[in-house]
Every structure is written in C-alpha cells, then in structure tokens.
Amino acid sequence: MIKKITYLAQACSWLAVLTTVGMILLFLGFLGVRGFDTINPTLFFGNTPPWGAIIGRLPVWHGIWPACVGTVALVLLSSLLAIPLGLASGIYLAHYASGAWKRWFSLAVEVLAGIPSIVMGLFGFALILSLRKTVAPQANTCLLLSAGCLALLVLPYLILMTQTALEALPDELRQAGLSLGFTPWQNMVHVLLPVAGRGILSGVILAVGRAAEDTAVILLTGVVANSGLPSGILDKYEALPFHIFFLAAEARSDAELAQGFGAALILLILTAALFLGAYYLKSTFTKTWDQKNLSI
Amino acid sequence: MGPKKPVDLEPTVLVKSLHVGFAGREVLHNLNAKFNRGWLAVVLGRSGSGKTTFLRALNRLNECFPRSATRGSLKLKLQGEWRDIYRNAMPLPELRRRVGMVFQTPHLLPGSIADNLALPVKLVLGVPRRNIASRVEWALEEAHLWDEVKDRLNAPAHTLSGGQQQRLCLARLLALEPEILLLDEPTASLDFRAALKVEELLLSLKERYTIIAVSHSLSQARRLADEALIFRDGSVVQRLSREDLQAPDTLQALLEEIF
Amino acid sequence: MLIQGQASSPRTAETVLQAHWRHLDRRQSGIKGLLLGATILSCGSVLAILGFLSYFALPIFSEGHLAExxxxxxxxxxxxxxxxxxxxxxxxxxxxxxxxxxxxxxxxxxxxxxxxxxxxxxxxxxxxxxxxxxxxxxxxxxxxxxxxxxxxxxxxxxxxxxxxxxxxxxxxxxxxxxxxxxxxxxxxxxxxxxxxxxxxxxxxxxxxxxxxxxxxxxxxxxxxxxxxxxxxxxxxxxxxxxxxxxxxxxxxxxxxxxxxxxxxxxxxxxxxxxxxxxxxxxxxxxxxxxxxxxxxxxxxxxxxxxxxxxxxx
Missing domain, CATH: 1.10.3720.10 (MetI-like)
Structure with missing residues (x-):
C-alpha cells in the first residue's frame, strides 16, 4: 500500500514537472523564435536614421525607441523617489524601531506589499481627480504621476529587502562597532551597510525590474500609445510593457505583430538580466557572511 | 610571575547593589564589587551565573539586547573623575571607548588588518589621516602583533589565526586609549599556545589599566589573577586573593563550586 | 572629533566636553528623526491610499447608490x-x-x-x-x-x-x-x-x-x-x-x-x-x-x- 502511494506520488510529481517545464519552454521558445529575427535597428527606429533618433532630433514613428526611453525614464524617476525612502525606512525598521511601533510599521509595509498594482494606479488616478477639483484644474496624468505610483509599488520590496539584509548580519558585527565607541549611525554607515550592501543592492535591482515590467499602474496614470519621446515629467509618455499590451490588442498588420514580439523579447531580456544580476549578488552576499568571511 | 602587591591601590570601579534583568527575568541580583587600576581581576563561575552580563553592564552593552533593565549604582573613575555611568551619563560611544571590551570570539570589523585599527581611530578619536599609520603601528606593537603582521597590513583580517585575531581586537582597543579593559573569556576560542600569548600580553598591560576578565579556566585564573571573584546566580559569593588561589585546599572547594 | 590634550583648567575642559557630547547626541537624534520621518512617510502611504479610495467611494453611501x-x-x-x-x-x-x-x-x-x-x-x-x-x-x-x-x-x-x-x-x-x-x-x-x-x-x-x-x-x-x-x-x-x-x-x-x-x-x-x-x-x-x-x-x-x-x- 505504502509503496503504491509512493509510486503514485512520484508519477504525479513527474507529470507536474514535465507539464510546467514543457509549458515554459514552449512559451519561451515561441517568443524566442518569433522575436529573434525582429531584433534589428528597424525594430527600434523604424525608418528614422538611428543617430538622429538617439539624440532626439528626429521623431520615431514606427519603432519602439520612444517606448524604451519612456521605460528607462520611468524606472529612473521612480527609483529616485523610492530608493532613498525605502533604504531609510528599512534601516529604521531593522535597527531603530522597537516594540509596538515596529509591529505597526511592519504591518503597514506588509499591507503595502499586498496591494494589487491596479489599486496603486487607481490611487494615482484619484490623486489627479482631486487635484483637478481643487488647486490645479489643468492637472493630468503624466510621467511623474506614474513614477510616483510605481515608487509606492516597489517601496515595500525595498524596505523588506533592506531590513532583511541588515537583520541577517551576525550580532557580533553590530556589537564589535558599538563596543569600540562607534555611534549607531557610524556603525551603520561604516560597518553594517558595507557588509549588507550586496543583499540590499539585489533588492534594489529586483525593485527596478518590477518597476520596469508593471503595466497596470501606468495604464491608469498617463501612458499612451503614440507620444514620441517624453518631453518632460509632466507629459504623457510611451512605455515598453504598455506598447506590448497595445499591440496584442490593436496590431493591424504582420509588421506590427512582429514589432510586438520584438518588444516583448527586449523587455524579457531586460528583466531577465536584472533578475540574474540580483540573483548573483544575493548568492554572493549569503556566502559572504555565512563563511565568516567578512571582507568586502 | 606577577609583581608584588602594589603599595597603594587606586580604585576605579565601584559597583553597588547592581540588578540587571532581561524581559523581566533577573540575571544579576544585588551585586557589589570593587576594582582597582593596575590590578587584574578574574571573574569565575558556572555558565549562566551572569558573568558576561556583568561585563556588559560596565560598558552598557546590555542595552543592545531587547528589554534589558538595569538598577543600582555603577561608578567608574574616568579621567580622574567619578561618574555614575547610568545616571550622570556621558554619551554611550564615549563610555564604550574608555571601557574597551574583547569578546569570546574575535569580533572583527569587515576589511583588512589595517582597516580594523584605522577605522575606529579615525571615527571615534578623530585622529587626522597623517597620524593614523603611526598609531596603528603603536597599537600593534602594544599587542605584540606588529612583527607578525607588518608585511601584510592590507590582507583581510580574517586571514589571521584565531590568536592573532584576538590580539588584533586587543590592539584595536588599546589604540582608542581606554582606561578599563573588559575581557570576556578572551582565550575561550584559542588553542593553548595562542592562549598563553594572550595571557602574556595581559600581564604586560595590567600595570596601566584596570582589567576585568571572565575566565572559564581555573588554571588560567591562577596564572593571571591578582584577585578572583566567584559568581553564583547573579551575585558574588566569594573573593579570593592571589595567595588564596595558590593554596591547594581552596582549589578543591573552588573546583566543586565552579564545575 | 574628540577634544584631546590639556585644557587651561579642569572646569573648562569639562564644559567643553559636555558641549561636545550634547552635539553628538543631537546629531544622533537628528539622524534618527530623519529615518523615522521616512518610515512614517512610507507607512503613511497605506493610509493615504485607503483615504483616497474611501473618499471617492463615499458618494455611493451618501447618494444612496449602494444597492445599484x-x-x-x-x-x-x-x-x-x-x-x-x-x-x-x-x-x-x-x-x-x-x-x-x-x-x-x-x-x-x-x-x-x-x-x-x-x-x-x-x-x-x-x-x-x-x-x-x-x-x-x-x-x-x-x-x-x-x-x-x-x-x-x-x-x-x-x-x-x-x-x-x-x-x-x-x-x-x-x-x-x-x-x-x-x-x-x-x-x-x-x-x-x-x-x-x-x-x-x-x-x-x-x-x-x-x-x-x-x-x-x-x-x-x-x-x-x-x-x-x-x-x-x-x-x-x-x-x-x-x-x-x-x-x-x-x-x-x-x-x-x-x-x-x-x-x-x-x-x-x-x-x-x-x-x-x-x-x-x-x-x-x-x-x-x-x-x-x-x-x-x-x-x-x-x-x-x-x-x-x-x-x-
């Protein structure tokens, strides 16, 4: 009987693994095969001469270059907003907060992490609605608003990764600095942060990846299909994930569909590269303190 | 081995009815003690008798642990002035610089051998950059480590042997000009030979500092101590002079008390 | 930085030291305050989100649209x-x-x-x-x-x-x-x-x-x-x-x-x-x-x- 159950379980597990691996390979293979040929300068710049497009002199009509620039701008702006706030909050929660306050703050961070991204977008939308009703009747959804909402979306990841990386450090490291007469902040800046740096950096990279791929937030806060390069942070913009979303529904020709595959592959390569970078940093971080090998 | 009893002892640490607890559980009860400069006191006792907590009370490191509570009076004579460190407080960093501590296992800072000394000297004492190298050398000489490491100051500190690491920690303390040294079983993680080197070092330092060492070894206490304090359940139950420690009949009683 | 060397009299040395220590303490609490501010901002955003959503959903109740x-x-x-x-x-x-x-x-x-x-x-x-x-x-x-x-x-x-x-x-x-x-x-x-x-x-x-x-x-x-x-x-x-x-x-x-x-x-x-x-x-x-x-x-x-x-x- 026990043998039979074991065999059955083994068969089921093989089935599950083969199904999943098969689906994923099919999925990636499909994307790779259809997308590979489309990756060339035309994908990015259409008929526009690349150099003129890159320096922003010539508008690009049939390429994904504006979407790429939009995504980069979006990611940079939201990182600028989220990283300082996330690191500071993570440090506070790891080493300064205590007792009931720490529990309440942690609860808030967890709730923030659980909020669906569309609700984050809806929050941005509501913000604009109320601005219009009150102080700024001209207010409209824009790059800055999207970046702000994306920053909120990735903020809890940054906080949790910073807090976890700092709390994972051995106690003796903290005591060493304090017992020598470092102030808590000196100990943080010169001892703990350098050692936890890789772990924190991997969290930052994962957060950047999430900001780059999210579609639901920007859908409600100012992304459009055809705006060209963003001309300012208070303007509409294009972004890669939205471009893919748009082409899936609205592609009118094989050429546009091919562009969709190209854009999807570019976005996948981007997020996969970020993911691998974070994975590498995280594994070396764990090794660093696991083996008591605290050199930086 | 040690010098004869100095003529006039200068008291530097006065502990009166000290209580320390964590999360409501009291670890030290009504503890009284006195320590002197130029005098090496060894604290003995079973594990769990509050030895480490007592040392940490002297540089207020217990406050790094959750829900610690300290009562009583703990006076230190620092720079010629008596201060109750829990009341008429100086800032914690300043207190901890003057009351240096070495842990059971070497607590290294990240980075090279030189970094381990230079960083505290720079941050805590504010020594200008040009003077740091000479102070690093001085401290390593003090800790009898200079000859062993002078050619590889920029090697990662964890490449040193355990005994060298522990002496590096001592050098790091001495560089900060402390007045009181707290040693928490400084040789517990070392082999016999390395332990002897550290003991030698301690004996050479004791003239100039107030040294309080927790030890796990009776024979070590007999080699080092000018005075031994026996801890049980969070208070001092017995004090032994150097002569008492050498006497064979106290030895038997001690063995039963501690082990 | 630490005040070292001989001061003119023990009294002033002590005063200078005390002033230096107060400065250190203020700096530490300043940093702690900044970090706390960042944390409050991060965590407060949850309340802001809830507040905005509720504010815009409020007419459902006040105008009696709930059943619809x-x-x-x-x-x-x-x-x-x-x-x-x-x-x-x-x-x-x-x-x-x-x-x-x-x-x-x-x-x-x-x-x-x-x-x-x-x-x-x-x-x-x-x-x-x-x-x-x-x-x-x-x-x-x-x-x-x-x-x-x-x-x-x-x-x-x-x-x-x-x-x-x-x-x-x-x-x-x-x-x-x-x-x-x-x-x-x-x-x-x-x-x-x-x-x-x-x-x-x-x-x-x-x-x-x-x-x-x-x-x-x-x-x-x-x-x-x-x-x-x-x-x-x-x-x-x-x-x-x-x-x-x-x-x-x-x-x-x-x-x-x-x-x-x-x-x-x-x-x-x-x-x-x-x-x-x-x-x-x-x-x-x-x-x-x-x-x-x-x-x-x-x-x-x-x-x-x-x-x-x-x-x-």
Missing part, C-alpha cells in the same frame, strides 16, 4: 452600474487558476524534495526562480497570439478570449509564488527531520510524504492564500485574454470580466461619475481582500514562529 452598485447588471448607458458580475468573475478566475497552479506547484515541490532525482532539483528551482522575472504582459501577449487561437480552434463556439484561456495563463504566472513558498517551508522542515528519518530507514520519498508533509502544513496554507491573492490582484492577463464581458459565466468558454480589469476599462473609456464610483468600490474591495490575506498570513506565520528565548549569561 451591488447589483447584477452592468449597462452604464441604461443607468445600471452593478459590479457583482465582476466580483464573481474575479473569484472564479482566481479559484480556477489556483485549481491548475496549486497541484502543479505541489508536484514540483515534491519533485524537488525527494520524489524526483536529486540532480534535477537545482535546474528546476532555477527555472522556477527565473519565472518570477517574466513580465506579466509577456504572458498575456504570448497567450493572445498562441493560446487564444488554440482555444478558438478546439471550441469553435468560443472566441478564444475566455475564462479558460485566462485561467491557464494566470496559473503559469502564480505558479512560482506557490512553489517558492512551499519550497521554503519544506527546506526548513527538511533541516529538522532529514537525519532522524534517514536513520529510521525512510527513503527520501517516504520522508517527504509521511514525515515532512504534515509538518509543512502552514507553508501549504500560506502558499494557497498568497497564490490566490496574486491571482485576484492580477489585471493585465485578465484584461488581455478573458474577454471582459460583464456577465456571470456559465461555462469555462464564456468571456468574463474581473474587478481589476473593470477598473482599467472604465478609466480608459471616460465615463460618468457613477461609473467612477463603481471602480472606487472595486478598488476598496480589492484593498479589503489584500488586508484580509495579509492578516491571515500573519496568523499563519506567528503560529510558526517559536517564542523567542534569548540567552544571557
């Missing part, structure tokens, strides 16, 4: 703004996606912890980890191009944009969440029992099925709850492939609309104020569900955690 919003018909041009079909859509999609993903996830975890060959564990978990980095919109895109025609081909009466297509795609997206959570729990349990059960002569497969499985039940629950909430919170896959018809589905081949895609659709097609009220109501429902999920997870975790026992001697 909580009804079964969405025909904005006829003044019907019911979101219950979308709530049912969200729920059915999340449940079916879990129905596919959860058994697959458990199978994969079992495979990695004793049922499959050891040498395949590394590559398998690597692949699962990699899956977390695939953008949702790409799942949607490939599904539109590949799976939708497939479903249309197999069931000619359907357009292919259906509950079934969305559930299959979504299950792929939530799979890594489930696997990684259960895997983490099994690893913890494994560390505790491996030697003991190996010493009793259990095979790895038997250890997993009869020793570890009962011990890992919290991880199993947590994975179910978190996977479900991720499925419920997804917008893009539902929006791209579920068809978005505001109706209660009769079969897996019917088109459905979720609360999340409802929000996106209404914002995209500029509508009346009552339509807006319906999306803020949807937002509040989603927010409420995410809080409920969070509290459940916390309860599961707090039971898992042992009482902290610090050792001080």
């Amino acid at each position: 919003i909580l009804s079964w018909e969405w025909r904005p041009f006829q003044g019907k703004f019911g979101i219950l079909p979308m709530a049912v859509g969200s729920l059915s999609l999340a449940v079916t996606a879990m129905g596919v993903a959860y058994p697959l996830g458990l199978g994969i975890c079992g495979f990695a912890h004793g049922l499959g060959p050891r040498c395949l564990k590394g590559p398998l978990m690597g692949l699962i980890n990699f899956m977390t980095s695939i953008p949702t919109v790409i799942y949607g895109f490939v599904s539109v191009i590949f799976l939708v025609p497939l479903v249309r081909g197999a069931f000619p009466e359907s357009t292919g944009y259906s509950w079934l297509t969305a559930a299959l795609t979504l299950s792929l997206m939530i799979l890594p969440t489930i696997v990684l959570l259960v895997h983490a729990q099994l690893q913890q349990v494994d560390a505790r029992v491996r030697l003991a059960s190996a010493a009793l002569g259990f095979s790895p497969a038997q250890t997993l099925l009869w020793v570890m499985r009962p011990l890992a039940f919290r991880g199993l629950w947590a994975a179910a709850v978190l996977g479900f909430s991720r499925a419920l919170g997804d917008t893009i896959i539902a929006l791209m492939v579920a068809g978005n018809a505001p109706q209660v589905p009769n079969s897996l081949l019917d088109s459905i609309r979720t609360l999340t895609s409802h929000i996106a659709l209404v914002v995209a097609t500029d509508s009346t104020s009552q339509a807006y009220q319906s999306i803020f109501a949807s937002g509040l429902i989603l927010f409420g569900v995410s809080i409920a999920v969070n509290l459940t997870l916390r309860r599961l975790q707090s039971r898992a955690a042992l009482p902290a026992t610090g050792r001080h001697d």
